[in-house]
Amino acid sequence: xxxxxxxxxxxxxARLEVPRLGLASFRRRILIRGVFLLLALATLALxxxxxxxxxxxxxxNYQQGFRKTQADLMARLRQPSGxxxxxxxxxxxxxxxxxxxxxxxxxxxxxxxxxxxQAVDLAGCSVVYPDDSAVCAGVGxxxxxxxxxxxxxxxxxxxxxxxxxxxxxxxxxxxxxxxLEMRGELRTWIAPFEKQSMRGEPLVRxxxxxxxxxGESELSANAKPVPDFRASVWQSAGCASSGAPPDCARRVSYxxxxxxxxxxxxxxxxxxxxxxxxxxxxxxHLQVLPPESDRPIFDSNAAGAVPPPALQDLATLxxxxxxxxxxxxxxxxxxxxxxxxxxxxxxxxxxxxxxxxIDRLPVATRPGTLSARETITTPLGTYEARLGGxxxxxxxxxxxxxxxxxxxxxAMLGAIVLAWLVIEIGLIRRIAVLxxxxxxVSHNVQMDATGDARIGQLDVSDLRGRDELxxxxxxxxxxxxxxxxxxxxxxxxxxxxxxxxxxxxxxILSPLQSLMVLHPDAGDPAHRYVQRMQQAVRVLYGQASPSxxxxxxxxxxxPLDLDAFLREVAGNAQFAGIAEVRYTPLGAPLTVRAxxxxxxxxxxxxxxxxxxxxxxxxxxxxxxxxRAAQAVIGVHNVGPGIPEAMLERIFDYGVSDAAEPAAHGxxxxxxxxxxxxxxxxxxxxxxxxxxxxxxxxxSFPLES
Numbered sequence: 001x002x003x004x005x006x007x008x009x010x011x012x013x014a015r016l017e018v019p020r021l022g023l024a025s026f027r028r029r030i031l032i033r034g035v036f037l038l039l040a041l042a043t044l045a046l047x048x049x050x051x052x053x054x055x056x057x058x059x060x061n062y063q064q065g066f067r068k069t070q071a072d073l074m075a076r077l078r079q080p081s082g083x084x085x086x087x088x089x090x091x092x093x094x095x096x097x098x099x100x101x102x103x104x105x106x107x108x109x110x111x112x113x114x115x116x117x118q119a120v121d122l123a124g125c126s127v128v129y130p131d132d133s134a135v136c137a138g139v140g141x142x143x144x145x146x147x148x149x150x151x152x153x154x155x156x157x158x159x160x161x162x163x164x165x166x167x168x169x170x171x172x173x174x175x176x177x178x179x180l181e182m183r184g185e186l187r188t189w190i191a192p193f194e195k196q197s198m199r200g201e202p203l204v205r206x207x208x209x210x211x212x213x214x215g216e217s218e219l220s221a222n223a224k225p226v227p228d229f230r231a232s233v234w235q236s237a238g239c240a241s242s243g244a245p246p247d248c249a250r251r252v253s254y255x256x257x258x259x260x261x262x263x264x265x266x267x268x269x270x271x272x273x274x275x276x277x278x279x280x281x282x283x284x285h286l287q288v289l290p291p292e293s294d295r296p297i298f299d300s301n302a303a304g305a306v307p308p309p310a311l312q313d314l315a316t317l318x319x320x321x322x323x324x325x326x327x328x329x330x331x332x333x334x335x336x337x338x339x340x341x342x343x344x345x346x347x348x349x350x351x352x353x354x355x356x357x358i359d360r361l362p363v364a365t366r367p368g369t370l371s372a373r374e375t376i377t378t379p380l381g382t383y384e385a386r387l388g389g390x391x392x393x394x395x396x397x398x399x400x401x402x403x404x405x406x407x408x409x410x411a412m413l414g415a416i417v418l419a420w421l422v423i424e425i426g427l428i429r430r431i432a433v434l435x436x437x438x439x440x441v442s443h444n445v446q447m448d449a450t451g452d453a454r455i456g457q458l459d460v461s462d463l464r465g466r467d468e469l470x471x472x473x474x475x476x477x478x479x480x481x482x483x484x485x486x487x488x489x490x491x492x493x494x495x496x497x498x499x500x501x502x503x504x505x506x507x508i509l510s511p512l513q514s515l516m517v518l519h520p521d522a523g524d525p526a527h528r529y530v531q532r533m534q535q536a537v538r539v540l541y542g543q544a545s546p547s548x549x550x551x552x553x554x555x556x557x558x559p560l561d562l563d564a565f566l567r568e569v570a571g572n573a574q575f576a577g578i579a580e581v582r583y584t585p586l587g588a589p590l591t592v593r594a595x596x597x598x599x600x601x602x603x604x605x606x607x608x609x610x611x612x613x614x615x616x617x618x619x620x621x622x623x624x625x626x627r628a629a630q631a632v633i634g635v636h637n638v639g640p641g642i643p644e645a646m647l648e649r650i651f652d653y654g655v656s657d658a659a660e661p662a663a664h665g666x667x668x669x670x671x672x673x674x675x676x677x678x679x680x681x682x683x684x685x686x687x688x689x690x691x692x693x694x695x696x697x698x699s700f701p702l703e704s
Contacts, residue, residue, distance in 0.1 A: 062319075102380070142379060155288060176193075
């Protein structure tokens, strides 16, 4: 396995021991986690305090709110709209087809149509349609005022076309079509419009005159209008929406009184049975048709109708926990009419847990049950309104609000937890890893003399990043990598020096062995001295470090012009037995710091290798070039390339051609010395297959 960036084999290092850290090393982490915990608890405490304050305020205002509700309800019930609701407790549901309501008036005055319209508006009995038209169908509250059905409303139309008194044509005028379904019988009337206003008068006044109708388009000569039928019609002078008279549609108001024979039977009883018991089963259909058309400009059965207010709508005035009970008193009997409770918009969404929390929240005073009773007089009798209140309803209302607000509290807690997780995972955990690993290095370095080797087990490169901590971890990782590389380089250098010295000792032992052959006699003094020399070399061979041999030749670094140096090397190469060495001068000085003798030794070793492996008749080329802040010497020969697996290994000690060392005494030391000397001068040497041969590159940092 190679050492990154150096091409050196990686050495095994001692296992790193991790010490137990004290509490002091966790203080910052405990502080940050405690802050987030307190923040979450403060959020919950704030929610509880606000809920308790709201509960106390609601309890304090409850009695005042109860009295206000009582006043609002009684005022509403005593108004015409409230009386209408009391007289029609079963009203509600689909607004169409029309069903007559009991009006809070004995009858409507049709002599003044404006008063009838105002009375209907006050009672609020009108069914309103999307085109802003409206109609109220009702009966008077007194049977003695006549057995009439009242239809009061309005619609928008162009100029009303009236019928002349002698005209029997029904299609050429505006006309009202009234259908009454009652007790299994359907009766129909047609009421053509007759104009009564003067020509040129802005306000069009007139009436509807009703006739029994069976579908004919003309009236018979002897047709007679319905007795007691009255219908006032008036059309305003201004436009109902946009445009200008007379082309725009204008508001038409009407008030119709239709006699109903079926109502007269109520007078046969004493007291009269009024209103009719089947009033809610009566159906009324009103249409207004334009001239020459059967398509109505107003239809009471049109879609999208909005019903009038009903008795159940009073529940909107009630506070949580309040109940309104309406009783009718008639002939000494009390009959329940309706029981209304406050609408609980959040009952189904109230958390039982939150209700228990609200119930346990302490308050200064807890109001008891409140009640009130009032009597309301109507044309059909006396009604008693009983209003009761229970403070427990406040808790229900608070529970609904608190349940909705709990989502916001949960969101705040979620944000706090998310922020804590981001800091915990992105910062605290990485700090903890750095702390443990740094503490482990410090512990092992201080533990024993060999602790410096244990630093090789520390790796923080996985904590690199673009943030502040990542940059710090990256810088520490680079520093540790440099330290580990230096440690491994030193170990490798010591191992190689030991190998080199052993090789030198082996070379010395060979001639000494020859001398022993020349002096075999043990009595020969030379024999004794040779034995001593052999013993000394064996001691050096087995014990000494090879670094001492290399360091004996100390390098003297000085500024050196590589261009001039290479010219001299190329010129003297022939005297070293290396022919055809060519160099093209750079023409300008390129200065580095180097030892010229050691550098010449390095180049000579490489030239000899190139000379041995170049193709016959090809030159060895020296080159010099500047790359950024480095000067690079190239030595190239044409010939067989170096196997890829050997490009790094050729600089190791003892690596050479397998056949040649025995024949020529080469032991693979030249390139090993070249790399060693280059390292001492701060440079590097590399080999590569290029240009049909091999290129050795020597790189030096430029002299600054």
